[in-house]
Amino acid sequence: MFQARRFQHCPTCGGLIDYRIPADDNRPRATCTVCGTIHYENPLNVVGTLPVWNDQVLLCRRAIEPRLGKWTLPAGFMELGETVAEGAARETDEEAGARFELHNLYCVMNVVRVGQVHLFYRATLLSPEFNPGPETLEAKLFHEHEVPWDELAFHTVRETLQRFFDDRRRGEGYPLHTADID
Amino acid sequence: MFQARRFQHCPTCGGLIDYRIPADDNRPRATCTVCGTIHYENPLNVVGTLPVWNDQVLLCRRAIEPRLGKWTLPAGFMELGETVAEGAARETDEEAGARFELHNLYCVMNVVRVGQVHLFYRATLLSPEFNPGPETLEAKLFHEHEVPWDELAFHTVRETLQRFFDDRRRGEGYPLHTADID
Numbered sequence: 001m002f003q004a005r006r007f008q009h010c011p012t013c014g015g016l017i018d019y020r021i022p023a024d025d026n027r028p029r030a031t032c033t034v035c036g037t038i039h040y041e042n043p044l045n046v047v048g049t050l051p052v053w054n055d056q057v058l059l060c061r062r063a064i065e066p067r068l069g070k071w072t073l074p075a076g077f078m079e080l081g082e083t084v085a086e087g088a089a090r091e092t093d094e095e096a097g098a099r100f101e102l103h104n105l106y107c108v109m110n111v112v113r114v115g116q117v118h119l120f121y122r123a124t125l126l127s128p129e130f131n132p133g134p135e136t137l138e139a140k141l142f143h144e145h146e147v148p149w150d151e152l153a154f155h156t157v158r159e160t161l162q163r164f165f166d167d168r169r170r171g172e173g174y175p176l177h178t179a180d181i182d
Numbered sequence: 183m184f185q186a187r188r189f190q191h192c193p194t195c196g197g198l199i200d201y202r203i204p205a206d207d208n209r210p211r212a213t214c215t216v217c218g219t220i221h222y223e224n225p226l227n228v229v230g231t232l233p234v235w236n237d238q239v240l241l242c243r244r245a246i247e248p249r250l251g252k253w254t255l256p257a258g259f260m261e262l263g264e265t266v267a268e269g270a271a272r273e274t275d276e277e278a279g280a281r282f283e284l285h286n287l288y289c290v291m292n293v294v295r296v297g298q299v300h301l302f303y304r305a306t307l308l309s310p311e312f313n314p315g316p317e318t319l320e321a322k323l324f325h326e327h328e329v330p331w332d333e334l335a336f337h338t339v340r341e342t343l344q345r346f347f348d349d350r351r352r353g354e355g356y357p358l359h360t361a362d363i364d
Binding site: 112 | 190192287
């Protein structure tokens with residue numbers, strides 16, 4: 001089972017951490033050997049959009065690690081103080097500088113291996129012009145046959161794009177997709 | 183904006199934490215004054231089910247804080263090493279000891295005030311018998327008119343139940359609901 005075990009010291013008092021199974025629990029937790037506080041580690045949400053302009057999709061080429069130089073949908077870690085939709089919109093603004101209208105929550109994908117859930121909203125671009133931020137080398141529109149499938153940054157980006165093109169061909173709308181990704 | 187600010191010491195080296203805005207960032211992060219490591223704080227997922235037996239729904243009366251004695255759908259914090267669906271199923275097993283079949287992801291609700299996203303799957307119970315765990319005082323089936331609306335533990339439980347009864351009356355299926363809850 002995936003375990004983060006990223007604590008060596010207690011964030012509360014600075015004491016040494018030991019990973020122990022608490023009395024009323026069934027898995028090891030970061031437990032302070034000094035003050036006894038238990039610190040939990042849980043999956044994180046990555047939130048983003050699938051932005052569409054007519055029959056093209058927007059991808060961003062990453063200017064940062066991981067996967068520097070690879071293409072991604074605009075997405076990043078959800079922050080405290082925002083909803084999933086607000087986070088998805090913020091990332092689209094930060095990474096692509098795009099103007100868009102947000103639609104429905106389209107993909108919820110578990111990436112258990114890295115302790116993440118990726119959530120993508122569909123979006124319609126209001127303009128084909130972009131103003132990418134420092135995390136993006138280039139923001140560009142792609143027809144389906146132009147998508148750089150071998151140069152995509154993340155499996156969830158590939159899976160989300162594939163479902164979108166399939167749904168578009170089928171012509172019966174864009175229902176929620178849930179999936180588990182290796 | 184909601185900020186956790188739960189770090190006083192660095193989980194890596196035990197040094198004192200200062201909340202600073204990193205050079206390439208726009209919000210304060212827990213930054214170690216000794217080793218310089220930045221520790222991020224992000225929203226957590228609460229995952230659960232809406233279990234149905236014929237025209238009744240299953241609720242659990244909480245044996246633990248918060249909201250001890252109040253009624254809830256089976257749900258809890260998503261753990262590392264599991265998918266949203268696996269977490270929802272685990273909580274239903276732990277809190278109700280129910281046998282069930284899981285259906286679609288039904289509600290994704292932001293509770294920004296506490297930095298949480300609540301995700302509920304629909305489920306059909308395979309038996310009206312339960313074996314609640316230590317976190318539950320009582321697991322019980324309710325017709326719509328019997329639901330203890332004033333004794334529910336969480337707003338997202340109320341909102342999920344209301345949407346379910348509305349959808350059932352409408353008779354057109356159970357599509358995904360997204361909502362922002364105060």
